Structure formats: structure tokens, C-alpha cells
């Protein structure tokens with residue numbers, strides 16, 4: 001994926017500024033740099049950079065598990081001493097400072113003094129109306145709210161809200177921009193305090209505070225009721241689809257018929273608000289300390305991130321909800337990844353196909369290792385399979401080509417394990433094309449450690465097939481031509497060491513030869 005995000009309006013984003021680097025600012029920084037954008041941060045806290053680093057480390061760890069696709073080269077991160085230095089070269093400016101209208105307005109005034117006049121300014125506010133935020137701006141048309149969710153680097157949804165003075169077209173620009181970051185932008189059609197999600201969250205938060213304050217339950221039991229129950233449902237279906245199913249065959253109508261009358265029963269205390277005072281803080285924070293105080297925040301973040309990654313991957317396997325967003329994001333990464341691995345901007349034209357081609361590049365994720373404390377053998381095949389996929393895309397055998405009915409199937413594989421690799425270590429694959437003719441394609445991948453050591457080799461015979469008939473057939477003209485071109489370019493390369501090897505036990509091979517020469521009824 002290119003680090004330059006082309007948006008629908010004539011604005012190309014390659015540098016973003018983040019004003020405020022706390023919980024949400026750090027989350028934005030992580031998502032932006034993981035997607036290859038350069039980010040300039042301003043936060044007046046003297047230790048802002050040191051406080052942000054563990055969040056960036058956790059994000060890096062989560063992304064390594066989120067997708068096996070090669071991600072763009074991480075964007076540059078610069079901490080700036082002033083708003084001026086942060087925004088002057090940025091095309092996209094994200095404000096994530098504390099939730100106070102006057103503070104936010106004073107920051108926009110300073111941003112407008114130094115930013116390009118066409119730079120977009122975006123607030124992360126949880127609930128202040130964009131019309132109020134833009135009220136004192138010189139160029140209010142360029143401000144919108146893009147309300148994210150914690151952790152910003154993993155949760156796809158972002159609520160987009162325009163103010164009364166926002167220019168037409170900015171929402172579309174923002175939709176394109178956030179989609180390119182692997183997010184799911186949702187346009188909230190009319191501005192309202194707290195938008196949509198925080199209205200819902202506020203309801204459950206207020207009710208929860210009442211339930212603890214009234215001694216009905218504890219923070220721990222309440223959390224268990226959520227996470228062992230309806231919380232599991234909400235990762236995959238929302239309020240209305242869930243309750244439609246709860247209405248049985250008759251669906252939503254029956255559900256409303258059955259539970260509609262409860263609306264007038266005392267099933268909520270939402271009409272009332274618990275008094276916010278020291279006693280409430282002690283009660284809630286004390287129980288929370290008892291429940292979770294034995295773990296640090298960073299450790300809790302990692303547990304949360306691992307679970308969010310696993311949930312999104314499960315949804316991807318079911319082609320549902322947030323999993324569809326992850327699949328689309330990965331497709332973009334895969335399409336661009338191999339080209340970027342070969343250096344430069346990622347343009348296919350920059351790849352030197354006369355040499356073994358750098359097809360993938362990654363670090364070994366924590367869950368790829370086994371009881372021997374090194375990469376599990378199944379993952380070697382994954383590395384080689386991904387390298388084959390990357391090469392297929394290079395010759396034009398991509399999603400579009402497959403949709404037209406052609407693809408390659410692997411018919412035979414031989415893997416040699418030569419050296420160990422451990423968690424978090426960098427690896428890359430180099431691919432040599434041994435043959436590409438008619439229906440057949442033979443590839444030889446070398447899996448290398450980042451320091452150059454050869455860790456394993458994979459030799460693979462692939463057959464081109466029709467996805468309709470599942471029978472072998474010759475590839476389409478463009479794919480065949482590109483494959484032939486690369487084969488010709490690599491024709492003078494020496495054959496790689498280990499090519500054509502079988503599992504090399506001399507005595508077994510001798511038996512194979514003998515059996516072939518003297519077939520009996522039993523073994524023919």
C-alpha cells in the first residue's frame with residue numbers, strides 16, 4: 001500500500017499532525033504510522049514521547065498478529081515543540097486534547113495561523129457538536145468530527161459528523177481517508193451531543209453506576225454479566241439484528257409485542273443521574289482496583305488487543321461484520337505489499353525481476369512459535385504460501401483475475417528446514433522462478449532471517465486451473481506473458497542450492513528405485 005492516500009477531493013495525505021498525544025492521540029499516531037503516514041505530534045507534556053512509546057509498542061505487537069499481509073514501511077514520527085511545527089506541513093490535522101470547548105477552540109485558532117489553508121482539521125471529541133467547535137474559526141468549512149474508539153489502532157469504526165459550516169464534500173474526503181486506514185467510517189447524518197455511540201455507552205455507564213451504588217452488584221459481577229453474555233453478541237450483531245432474532249420466527253414485531261410494555265415498567269434508572277461525588281468515586285474505583293488492580297494498564301491493553309485481534313480474525317473467517325473490513329484492508333495490503341518489499345515507492349516497475357524477487361517481509365508473531373521456542377513448522381508453509389501468493393499477484397494473478405475464473409493450485413511442495421527463527425525476529429523471502437510454461441509454474445522460495453541467514457527453502461509446483469471446472473488449463477494471455485517475461489529474465493541465474501531434492505535417505509531411495517524396477521502386485 002502506498003503511503004500516499006489519494007482522497008476524492010484534490011488532497012493527497014502523506015503527512016498528518018496529531019495535537020494531543022494522550023490515550024486517543026497515541027492511538028491515532030499508531031494507526032497512522034502503521035499505515036505508512038508521516039506523523040508530527042505536539043503535546044505540551046514534557047514526557048509525552050516516553051508515555052506514548054509503550055502504546056506504539058503494543059500497537060506494533062497487535063498489528064503483527066492482526067494480519068499476515070506485509071504492511072507498508074512504518075511512517076516517520078516526529079515530536080514537535082509547537083503547534084506551528086506540527087501542522088505547517090500537514091494535510092490532515094487531528095486534535096485529541098481534553099474535552100473542553102474553549103481549549104479546543106483556542107487550539108484551532110493557533111492551527112489556522114500556521115496550517116495550509118486546505119488542510120483538513122478533525123476533532124476526536126466524544127460529544128461536543130462540530131458547529132460549536134468551528135464557531136470561531138476563520139475557515140470553518142474544513143472542520144469535522146471523526147470520533148474514534150479506544151483502542152483507535154484496532155477498532156475500525158469512526159463516527160463522522162459535520163457542523164453547520166462544514167464544506168460539502170469533506171465527509172466524502174474523510175470517508176476515503178479513514179477507509180484507506182482500514183477503518184469503517186459511519187456518517188452521523190445530524191449533529192447531536194455525544195453522537196450515536198456515546199449516547200448508547202452513556203446509557204449503559206449510567207445504569208452500571210446505579211447498580212453498584214445501590215449495592216445490587218459489584219464491578220466484577222457486572223463485567224462478567226457483560227463479557228460472558230450480551231457483550232459476546234455485540235461483537236458480531238448490533239441491537240436490532242440481535243433482538244430481531246430474539247423475537248423468534250415472528251422477528252422484530254413479536255419482540256416489540258412482548259417487551260414493548262416493559263418500556264413503562266421501572267426497568268431503568270436512566271431518567272435519573274447518580275450524584276457524582278467522592279463517595280461514588282471511592283466505591284467504583286475501589287471495587288475496580290480490587291477486580292483488576294493486580295494487572296498493569298499495559299498488560300491489560302495487551303490482553304484486550306489479543307482478544308480484539310482474535311475476534312476480528314474469527315469474523316473474517318465468517319466473512320461478517322468487522323471481519324469484512326479486515327479482509328478488505330488485507331487485500332489492499334497484499335496487493336501493494338510485494339512491490340513495497342522490493343524497495344522504493346512500491347511501483348511494480350521498480351522491481352528487478354532478473355534477480356530472486358523479494359516477495360514477502362515480516363516479523364514472526366508471538367503465536368507462531370511452539371514448545372521448542374521457535375517458529376512452528378506449519379508456519380514455514382504459511383511463509384512460502386504467502387510468497388507464492390505475492391508472486392502470483394506480481395504476474396497479474398490477483399483478485400480481479402481470479403474473479404474472472406483463473407488461478408493456480410499447488411500440486412507439490414518440498415520444504416527444507418535449515419535454521420531456527422524465534423518470535424519477533426525479521427524474515428523475508430526471495431523467490432526464483434524455475435519454470436513457467438503452459439499450465440505449469442515451478443517456484444523456489446528461500447526464507448531468510450533479517451540478517452541474511454537462509455532459514456528454509458520451499459520448492460513448489462503449481463498448476464493453472466479454471467475455478468469454474470476445477471480442471472487444469474493455460475493461464476490468460478496477460479498472466480502467461482508476464483510469467484514468461486520473468487522466466488526469461490531469470491533464465492541465466494544459477495539453479496539454487498537444494499533444488500529438486502527429495503527427502504534424502506539413501507537407503508529409502510535405493511528401495512524406491514528397486515521397487516520401481518521390480519513392481520509386484522502388492523506395490524504396483
Ligand SMILES: NC(=O)C1=CN([C@@H]2O[C@H](COP(=O)(O)OP(=O)(O)OC[C@H]3O[C@@H](n4cnc5c(N)ncnc54)[C@H](O)[C@@H]3O)[C@@H](O)[C@H]2O)C=CC1
Nearest residue numbers: 020021022023024025043045096097098099124125126150
Ligand atoms: N479516552 C477515550 O476513551 C476517548 C476519548 N475521546 C476524545 O479524545 C480527546 C482526548 O481524550 P484522551 O486522549 O482520552 O485524553 P488524555 O487526557 O489521555 O490526553 C489528552 C492529551 O492532550 C494533551 N494536551 C493538553 N493540552 C494540550 C494543548 N494545549 N495542546 C496539545 N495537547 C494538549 C495532554 O497533555 C494529554 O496528553 C477528547 O476530546 C475525548 O473526548 C474520544 C474517544 C474515546
Ligand SMILES: C[N+](C)(C)CC(=O)CC(=O)[O-]
Nearest residue numbers: 125126148149150198201
Ligand atoms: C468515555 N468516552 C465517552 C470517552 C468513550 C468514547 O468516546 C468512545 C470509546 O472509546 O468508548
